[in-house]
Amino acid sequence: MRVETKRTLKRFFRNPSSIIGLSILVFFTLVAIFAPYIAPPVSPMDPSRKIHDPYTMPKISWKQEPIPPTTRKDAEIKFIAEGLEKYVRKVSEEELRPLARNIIEGLDYESKVEVYVKVSITKTKIKNYLKDHLDQLKEAGFVNAENLINSFFENDLVLAAKKSFEILPEFSKYMDSLETEIEKFRKADCIKVVKYGYPKLEYDYAIKVVKDFTKVKGDIIDWMIEKKLITRKPIRAVDYHLFGMIDGRDIFYGVIWGTRTAFRIGLIVTFFSTIIGLVIGSIAGYYGGWIDEVLMRITDVFLSLPFLVAAIVLTTILGTGLDKVMVAMIIFGWMGTARLIRGNILQVKEEQYILAAKALGVKDFFIIMRHVIPNTIFPVVIQASMRMGSLVITAAALSFLGLGAPIGYADWGALLNYSRDWILGAQGEVFKYWFALTYPGIAMVLFVLAWNLLGDALRDTFDPRLRG
């Protein structure tokens, strides 16, 4: 290695801001690379994963087509549920339709929807059920079953259910699972237990969405934060949802996979817009004359369009989506680089070593590549590294306008956007939903900061104009 290079590298790695910036970026890079291990995506191929889902409702269901039960537990619950059916108020199809439509519209991919409807199970209903099965009970050896039933229901519902074990084992299993489900829901803030005179269980309606992955390309799935339940409310950390949930989705998953999104947006957009800017700016600056005039007027036109408006117009043509937003950011993001490089080239062009190289018959292309670019590129590199960070914020703004990442996409900006309704917390509890903003917010701030620090360090070390 040349002495000069060594010295420059030494200077770079002595710079505190480069060390901090690089460390953060290395951390983010590792997170991005190992995202599938840190936050494993829910694989559609692995139905057993669904068992971990604490928000699955017992299957008392309305559905169009019977779906064969996938696990033993499901089958059992279903058996009981079918038995209970006539004691449970069935929600009519009319009631369900708008509900289902809301869900489907909120979904980010084509899906099959299975709707599980609210059950309110009261003592009376269970009592009636048992009464209807008195014969069965008596056959099983409970001679004075009627008294037994009445005595159970002096106490609360769950106890009654427990006692039912002796009478109808299946029923008790159902109640057990119901109890654990209720416990989980209670922890997660999404179940209301209301008491009217008699103890009465009442669920908020709960809807389970069964994704139909057949129509989705494999790699998209990983980018989506799986929707675990329908509630807009943030849910604080529970079980393995380390950072809590927002919009029914795991924030941790979103933050981890959002690292990949951030790098993807930053790298792709910076790379392409810098290349375009470099080409246009270099040609304009190097050749000058009418070429410069034409290219710079085009640049002015692009600059005069307000970025957001232009992006909106473009996405109406191209359609929405993160890739379209990236295209828009590239198309409307090269002008700064073009102007910067042009200015630098105009300056460098006056240098005699360019004239000297020309006088030696060096080809224009090599003059640009070997003499002009190396003496003008550093400000561009620095600008690019600063832009890496801010692009993530721009993309977030576009997602916020509904142009960018679809709902549920693992993207810090999208996560923050969901959280915006909960910034103020709950009544009397300002910080109740702190987690919804804090985790994606910290990730974003660190990411932007890291790139800016790196840019600063690069400038301090390499910019030839700052070199003594």
Place this chain on the structure above:
Amino acid sequence: MNREPILQVKDLKTYFYTEDGIVKAVDGVSFELYQGETLGIVGESGSGKSVTSLTIMRLLDEKARIEGGEVIFKGKELLKLSEEEMRKIRGNDIAMIFQEPMVALNPVYTIGDQIMEAIILHQKVKESEARKIAIDLLRKVGIPEPEKRVDQYPHQLSGGMRQRAMIAMALSCRPQILIADEPTTALDVTIQAQILELMKELQREYGMALIMITHDMGVIAETADRVAVMYAGKVVEYGTVDEIFKKPKHPYTYALLSSIPRLDVEKQELKSIPGTVPDPLNFPPGCRFHPRCDFAKEECKNIDPELVEVSPGHYTACPFYKVLEGVEVK
């Protein structure tokens, strides 16, 4: 001399179209350059010497337009060549070195890199081969420890060393013509002499023709065989160095000669030419030298003097050159 000139410039005109108006930087320049000879172009700063050389090389910026004239190199009309053909001539046939060795080398590459660039480009040799050639060239231009210097950056070299490196670069493809635009102006006097000596030596060795551009009559006396004196975009006097120095036929040449500091005269008054070089946007009417000419007559304001041959090979653009006869150069 009956030899065919290697380079012939005929009535060259290069104007700059600026916002302020037309700058007639070169407005009628003619000269010939012969194999192995040195042509000196001399004149005050701003007289159009550099623009003349850049016009020959076709390295002018986009504001400039070549309004007329011919540049004939070995029978080829350079001004009519395509850009690509011209590029092949640059460096290969005609090379150029510049005034400021401090800025004529790219700060981000080593000396070797920059010399090798030209060698690889024109001679199509491998990099290791080019490096050897570069080291040899550096040795030839008198740079000590060329094996070490070849890997150094321009800022690690002194001005004189850089100018030597520039010369090495220019000579890397053995050009037939070397244009040196004030190669020693930025250097210390002692180093100036060394560089001039080196250039003469190399010229002899390579058999090149040299165009030595300078504002310094002393440099001309040292190096040139033939001299073109330029004033305000025009060649005002043209002849062999002996003729020019001994029998100047133009008041401007006379004034330039008078301003050379002389070692043999004690207690001399350094005479500089009164007045300044005229604004090229706005040349005085008539003979452009008349506001500063010691011999100006009233009619000088109305004439447009042409170069006329006063003795074989000696031309002047002053119709009243006879006034200088018998006048001693002070």
